[in-house]
Amino acid sequence: MDELLEHFADLFIRVNTVELLYDNVIEQVISILSNIVDTISRNIFTYDDWTNEKEIYIQLLELRLSSVLDIDVEATKVLDFLEDVRKSDSNIDIHKSIVKYIDKL
Numbered sequence: 174m175d176e177l178l179e180h181f182a183d184l185f186i187r188v189n190t191v192e193l194l195y196d197n198v199i200e201q202v203i204s205i206l207s208n209i210v211d212t213i214s215r216n217i218f219t220y221d222d223w224t225n226e227k228e229i230y231i232q233l234l235e236l237r238l239s240s241v242l243d244i245d246v247e248a249t250k251v252l253d254f255l256e257d258v259r260k261s262d263s264n265i266d267i268h269k270s271i272v273k274y275i276d277k278l
Contacts, residue, residue: 177209180231184238198241205237216263229257233265240270248275 181202213230217223232254239246251274258265 174210176227176231177206177234180234181206181238184235188242188244201241202238205234205241209234209237212263212265216265222262226261226263229254229261229263229265232257233271236271236274237268240268240273246274251275 209230212233213223217226236246236251236254238244251271254271255267258267
């Protein structure tokens with residue numbers, strides 16, 4: 174959880190927008206964090222699992238938050254993420270907000 178929150182804080186600093194303080198955005202961020210933590214709890218059982226898969230969850234967090242904040246993300250980054258998910262042992266649902274970045278190809 175600490176690592177996810179650190180990456181959220183980094184994104185918060187990089188974005189530097191007042192939109193992060195809007196009630197609807199805060200609710201969406203809480204929902205995203207909750208969903209990711211739930212997904213982690215369903216897929217990660219050991220510390221080794223976490224060390225092997227954590228980059229996928231960090232990317233998931235960044236992509237979902239980028240979508241909420243309308244931050245532009247390169248389609249190749251999303252495709253790389255999807256390939257990492259495909260190769261992983263985790264069962265991760267890909268939210269439609271992430272897939273929208275692929276339409277740019």
